[in-house]
Amino acid sequence: MRKLLIADDEKIIREGIAKLIQASSLPVTIVGQAANGRQALEMMQSTRPDLVIIDITMPAITGLDVIEQSKDFLPSSKFIIVSGHDSFPFAQKAIELGAFHYLLKPIKRSQLLSVVEHALETLEKKEEVIVSTDTDITSVSDATNGTVCEKVSAYINDHHCDSNMSLNFVADKFHISQSYLTRIIKKSTNLSFTEYLNKLRIQQAIFLLSSRENLLIAQIAELVGYSSQHYFSRVFKNHTGVSPVEYRNMRG
Incomplete structure (x- = not known):
């Protein structure tokens, strides 16, 4: 079961989302409900959720700030933002921070469950890539480099919507050559960097x-x-x- 945390300053929204999730057949367990950004960060540090559904405008710390501050200790978690503001700049900033999706209030049941299900599928696929990488990397170089490949794969999966993403950018970030990056991506995905x-x-x-x-x-x-x-x-x-x-x- 995946762990899910809900953060929204409106109690009726928090409880409504929780009821929808609990009534579904999705393989998640709700590990907390936070009423503000600061409380959300505290709960996230203690529960380490795989998935967070969070309001963008909350007292003290906004949902976007929570995502940014949690990257150090929750690098692989998926964030679904809910908001009453249909703002493209907000959505753009959310994507830049690696948010998985941006839902508008009032939230439709079918849409919420679809987004959560898609996030869970993405988490599973990401872990499959990492497992595959750790198993096969020795044929490219040596076992130590499995860690590099794992980190590179995770980084690309989390930041593929960044317009700065390129072969050169990722190679420089991880201090590896472009040719080596090309090989490990081809090995783990059977695709070129650009295709992937x-x-x-x-x-x-x-x-x-x-x-x-x-x-x-x-x-x-x-x-x-x-x-x-x-x-x-x-x-x-x-x-x-x-x-x-x-x-x-x-x-x-």
Whole structure:
């Protein structure tokens, strides 16, 4: 069972989310309900949740601040932001901080459960990549480098929506050569760095197209890491066979 923490200064929202989760068949257990950002940080330090559903505007410390301050001790946890403000800058900042998703209040039951389920699936896939990496890395170099590959894979999974993400950027960050980075990504994913990065971004774009009808295609492109809507649309069509607009219309 995965551990879930809920943080919202409105008691009715906290309890409502908890009831929806508890009534579902999702493999999660609620380890705490926080009424403000400071309390959320304290609970997170003691319970170490895998998943956090958090309001963006809370007393003392905002949800965005909580995410930023928790990165040191919860680097792999997934954060789902809930907010009453349909603000693109807020959503953009949330993505930059590595938030998994941004839900608008009032929260729809089906949408909440879908987002939580998707977050759980992402956690499972990330662990599969790490296990695979630890098992196979010796054929690339030696067992010590398994730790490097694990960290690189986790970093790319958590920050693939960062527009600065590139082969050179990641290689410099981990003080490894671009050729070595290319090899370990190919070994663990059977894809090139660019192919793997685009795959993660398009998966996130598909989820946003399906769940955030208010977002423009250009906004989704920016949120998942593309500075050009035209390039995003081309990559999206290469992966799915249809354009982002066509995909959204098919879903509708």
